[in-house]
Amino acid sequence: MTDTKVQKLTGSKAMSLAIEQEMLKDDKIFVMGEDVGKYGGIFGSTTGLMDKFGPDRIMDTPISETGFIGAAIGAAAEGFRPIVELMFVDFHGVVMDQIYNHMAKITYMSGGNVKMPIVLMTGVGGGYSDAAQHSQTLYASFGHLPGMKVVAPTFPHDLKGMMTAAIRDDNPVVFMLHKTLQGLGWMDQIPASLGPVPEGDYIVPLNKAQVIKEGTDITIVAAQMMTVAAMNAVAGLEKAGINAEIIDLRSIKPIDKETIFKSVAKTKKLLIVDEDYLSYGYTAEVAALVASEAFYSLEAPIGRLAIPDVPIPYSSVLEKYVIPDANNIIAKAKEIMES
């Protein structure tokens, strides 16, 4: 960190501050997306930027994702550093060709001769009854294909530091912001969405997980709202005599396996919690990494909690059933401890 002055900011303010500070330094950076202008981004990621930089650099777009995300690719190849917003990650379907076949592959196909310094920021996550087409995280869908760095920061400090790192990176970075962690006035304002953020610019690496609570009995690996759920489970776990170590992944691709292996070597037990679908998700990826490279650390079967391979249902009672929460984590951790 280069600055010791710290202020309390919401996730969205932390993100927009990172974008602002980088834009002041580099006039090749511009932002495109739906409602990023006057509105400041539906999830607040460009709050106040229109007033500071004007419509030439903060560009509201039509609802034409293939057009403007494809245009980011073309502009990046010309030396610009576009930040583009796909409002909800669920809307990926209309633009995935540009993302998967082009943004992610051009650097490789060109033998490293064409750079794609693009930040694709996108809102993820459910828990507020927005139903099947507006509630997904799709961490794994983006983590699966090579060619993109995929990050999913939880806390305001990391949202700012990883946004700065993403903007400075010469490669495409998919920057997943969790709606509930943005501290928006119209959503449930949870404590985790507000946190200390240094005023000056700083970097949080795009490939490092973080142990956010040390423990001795079981390692819980999570991201974003599942990290929050794991933290919410701490008291209940302690009541059950379980001292959990909690790892906030922060980076979906690559996964920081060293941090996970080191923790599992200590705790000997592993529970992975994901707000994405179970099959082929990061619960499977982390489990496979540990089973194949740190197998002898384990003293119990690996536990996985994730959406049970159904779309996210609308009705609250149904949605609560499919998204893992603190109670599920406590129950699963007990099961692992007793196995």
Add this chain to the structure above:
Amino acid sequence: MKDISKEHLVWMYTKMKMSRYFEERMEKAYMEGKQPVFNIGAGPVPGEMHLSNGQEPAAAGICVHLKKEDTVTAPHRPHHNAIAKEVDLKRMTAEIYGKKTGLGKGKGGHMHLFDPAVKFSCGGIVAAGIPHAVGAALAAKKLGEDWVAVAFIGEGAANAGAFHESLNLAALWKLPFIVVIEDNSWGISVPKSDSTCVPFNDVRAAAYGIKGYLVRDNDPFEMYRVSKEAVERARKGEGPSIIEIETYRFLGHFQGDPELYRDKEEVPTLRAKDPIERVKSHLIKEGMATEKEMDALDANIISEVDEAYEFAINSPLPAPEDALEDMFV
């Protein structure tokens, strides 16, 4: 206007009024559990809520010419379209309340209403319903039926790739397909002038060699007239049409939208030109109905909507584990 029968005008008025009252009740129902602190996920009706107050002529003006076998697809703001297509009001309301008796057993919610009995569907992805309606029109053609398919979209969807691909297909195959563009001036916070390269989308019909219609100022009578022509042409095998109607968005993009991007004067100006009142005063002025008859009609409409709300409110919630059902049939 004289060419519109009393029967059709009363039908349109009924659907428009029903839709408006449904939304006004929904505005209140939605705020339950969200005061004094607004939280989108709280209350008996959580999640995003996109209401259609002001946009009623777009739906009623064309659906009056449709029959049960005709298909309608609608976007994320679907209640007026659903009501005009005569979707089961009780089960629709129950769905919005997330109840087991809802159209989708509580799995879909307000943006994802499916009533195959009247061939209605809607969805939360902009422009996605357009090709679905093209497919329904293709099915009608293959079956040799005179059915038509109507896709309702917002003006923002006219800039999505799916719009252009679908219109080319529909024109190429001369399908009985109509896209109704409900131009409420706003794509969330972005005005049409900042999103669309032409002032009116009816001119885009020229790109596909099809017919384009423009209805100015939310006029229900003109919407009726151009829709009648477009539907008749489609039924006769004369191909697809684009109808754009300048309509009004009385409320925010979603409930809870602070609307800081919109001039405070806009909504009162629009409300002063309420299209439902225009139809009502026409009916009275032309001697087709008396004030008293209109009051009686309103009372019936209100009680039908209230019954649907009572049904929804009193219906059971699904069991949590029902979340795992209906993945495959």
